[in-house]
Amino acid sequence: MLLFLIRSLEAAMIFTFAGLGELVDQRSGILNVGLEGIMLFGATLGFIAAKTTGNYLLGFLVGIGIGALLGLLHGFFSITLGVDQVVSGMGIWIFGFGMTTYIGNPHTGPLGLDKLATWFGVSPFFYLAVIMVVLVWFVLNKTGFGLKIRSVGERPSVAEVSGISVTRIRYMSVIFGGLMSGFAGAVYALYYNPVWNYNFLMGWGFISLALVFFSMWNPYILFGGAVLFGLLWQLALNPQMFFPGLASRYIWRMAPFIMTILVLVLISSKWFRSRWGATKPESLGQPYHKE
Amino acid sequence: MAKPNTKEESIELHGDIWKHIQPGEVVLDAQGITKRYPGGVLANDHIDFKVKAGEIHAILGENGAGKTTLMSILFGLLQPDEGQIYVRGLQVRFRSPEDAIKMGIGMVHQHRKLIPAHSVLENILLGHPRSKGVMNQKLAEEEIMALAERYGFEIDPRAKVWQLTEGEKQVVEIVKALYRGAKILILDEPTSALTPLETDRLLESITNMTQDALGVVPFITHKLPVVLAISDEVTILRRGKVVDRLKTAGATEQMLAQRMVGRPVIFDLQKEPMEPGEPVIQVEGLTARNNKGVIALDDVSFTVREGEILGIAGVAGNGQHELAEVLFGLRELEGGRILFTGQDITRASVLDRWKLGMGYTPSERTEVGSIPDFTLVENVAMNYYFDNRYNHRGFLDYKGLRQLTEEIIEEFDVATPGPDVRIRTLSGGNLQKIILGRVLSRQPKLVIANLPAQGLDVGATEFVQRKLLEARAQKAAVILISEDLDEILSLSDWIAPMYEGKIVDMIPAAEAQKDDIGAMIAGIHQEERSS
């Protein structure tokens, strides 16, 4: 039972890392639907780096590095080249999916390193995730830099005439988003599920994306949603703990995905929109052209 | 960077070049400003002008005269191809608005440059040196209040901007510019969205500001009385060139208008007397909410007959837009009933309304009224894809549509290389002509024209207005929504001023007084009545 809770929190921390990056990204007006691709890259390259060198730190650094690079690439496509953000994000996802399938295949199997240490039974990354949630909230709402990020996401033309470089702020946000996703992928592959396999990320990137929509762009709600999904994921893996003998394990495995759809429907409903809808960054997904 | 500690210091942040200004001294000097756009269009052609301390220097010109370009250059949004700008004798080059702001130039745009979701305080702080690191909102709030008091502005720093009226938003923008240390204020169409009362109040504050040795440069298109009321000097632009520069004292409206347009202005619309026919549209108790969920249309009833134009007058955001959308089925009704030629169409779909003979020209011409990436032919098809004349058992008759498009181009005098170019290549005026031509070619029984002439030059405005009168002459009913009282007065048979979602009164054109209507759309009559 305790293990169940711990694993849930550890799943939650991964959703949180990826979600926080995407949240900042979206707050600056850039939608990155290619989260899954970046996480796959972070997971696969981080896994390979750690496995071949036996060095965990290197694995995480590679994950963060490749994440930042892909974030930069998304920025280059969608900010500098003016490519449709969804096209670019989808491109990064398929790129990540296709390439990591090929690159990771020879390394299929367990990581083969000693498991990382825990603090009070939970991975230290969990505490880091909590700190990051508070930090991101504080920066977004209490600092001038956060004001700039939010303004750029609402009305970039207004930010520009106030003397702010929209391009610079958006690049910073999109790189941060990529870096966090790459890191989340590395944590997944090096700690949570250290066995490389074809498509082993199971759509966690897309679930994190849905969590950002659900969060109404508030880091605290994002964290709450992440914990909820962590619990749900563990339940789907171990239904016999609570409902022994009820339905096939494959049916249980569908639960988090069905839940994601239900959550999206809930937040898209008129009832919900009329209460919270105003929080959506106004120019999310729209390219900005300097006039 | 050293943070200013006192209130005075932050206001005088860039004070070093602004010390010891004498009234009448030249503070801004633009020489030979030239800007050429790709394709060879010369938007600014060697423009010179000087602004003196403590003076208001108006720039007057039609749309397309090069005002926007000039403004953008002065504020660093665009870089000139040629020419120099001097601020207090110091030659400057602005690569971005930030540079201009640092030199003490502030700008208040015609289309509000504020973030609706943020508070007034956040909007003012955005980009201000005060907002570096962790923001000290309390100190900033005190400073802003002090500044607002000095010039007689009323401001609530904690309010969200979307809750403010247009006039209040404008005040926020001015305060924002001043708080950043602006010494020269550029105002783009400062009064266009304001009620007469708000206009008076603003002009008074502007005059106050000049006493602090600030230069003020309003850019104005058509509100000539405003120019005469406040400015000391006027520079008139036409087709990118300075055509005249004169002292305001002694100038007349007629004279300014003539210089601006380049020919004598005669607004002589042939409005034939019409015998009103059968009722075309009758609405009762229309009530609807806006996008924010607030009641924006409140119990509106009226009738329009064949051969009548009903002019809906009002300042933006008083429910006219929602009215148009509700009439055309684009917005959900909270209550009320719509009868069209006697038939209840309250629940009819948009498609049914087109088929029944309603037509709508939206104010958002590029977002709603047209599909920018479609060709002219495909855009004309927007009103014909369902029409049996052009849809034969599911297949569209593109040949016929092409011919129809060519006819519209011909009749409406649309400047275009041909019917097969993407419509995004057309200018605003030509786009509106195509939209109007497309809708009128269906010979609708009712035309709803939402801001039909907004943003068009004088020639296109006249053309559009004449076409609406022609439709009226052919016994169509017309609902004209406009923010321009002169347009309303010269076209309408009945005038319905709107304020806060209600129709204040229904006035026959013959009895309409401009002053009265101006007061009604500002909500003055209503307040008197309720008190």
Add this chain to the structure above:
Amino acid sequence: MTLGGYQIRLQRRTNLPGWKAALISVLAVLFGLGLFSIIFLQAGQDPLEIYKQIFSYAFFNPYGRGLTINRFIFLALASFAFIIPMQAGLWNIGMPGQLYLGALAAFGVVYLFGGKSGELTASGAVVIPLMIIAAMIAGGLYGAIAGFLKGKWNVNEIVVTMMLNFIAFYLVAFMIKDGGPFMNLGGRGESFELPEAARAPMTGGYPITLWFVFILTAVLAALFSRMGLGYQIRAFGKSPMAARYAGVKPFFIAVLVFTLGGAIAGLAGYHYFGAVPGVFKIARTYGYFGDLSFYGVICGLISLGNPIASLVIALLFGGLSIGGRYAQGKLHLPFGVDFALMGMLMISLVAFQFFYNYQILITKKERRLDVAVSD
């Protein structure tokens, strides 16, 4: 920017003629293939030589050609499943889920006719058409979920279709593994084999699904270029607000395009598991086939939604992915060469999107004459 005596400038396009768009697409594919050759270089091979082998295997070797055509049918159907919603501005990345459902429905028909035991209780002439219809209906209904949610509440269709993929993935697992109703008793977690009589007939050495591809191409081409319905879909895709103003019903369009797309994806599922010679069962590695349908995204984007162009692209990619598999075996490369190709092509395509919006102008630097505005 200036370089030597020349000035290089970027300019937003106002118009893009068809041939230029095609040229950009061709360049994007070539660039992607260039990127892809990194893999061969890394394996110490001459990319040109390998490409020669890939093409000759995929298009000229009789065995390879058969594989290529089968994959071409699959990719073309996957592209159509993507293109129809794409024309309406919506993203269908739910082809895997829709095709799993299609395959399950087709096998369900066989199951109902007692086909699990190896003998059908009705003739193939009855069962096979029913399989195809069931596959299309199931795929269509599954697709319609995303369309319904989009049209009714504007729920993000990308996340929804992706989630539906995983749900369908486990549904297949439930049906064919762990004692599920479709389980092959002798196999290792795969479905029962189709009885001889329920296997798709061949015409000219290729499955009949090839004809479906040709018919669908003609129908879709007519739909988008000539028909009023296609016009409504395209108008909605370019500008939903303008389309609504013109009387197009957003809910109807969203449900329609996802239903049509899903039905075609369902057909693709029927094709791979019920019509490709030598398969005739839902294999243990069905996930791999499902993921291959993401090629449809690339085909659709590269052909700018044009069904005829997407056919050509699908043939090329079909050959490349089959040839890539061949090279993979020959050079002892890791599994997933065809997925690596997919990734490379996609990223190259995204980079080339830029040229749809901008053009690079290179002009000789000289003093230009001032042109005054003329009437």
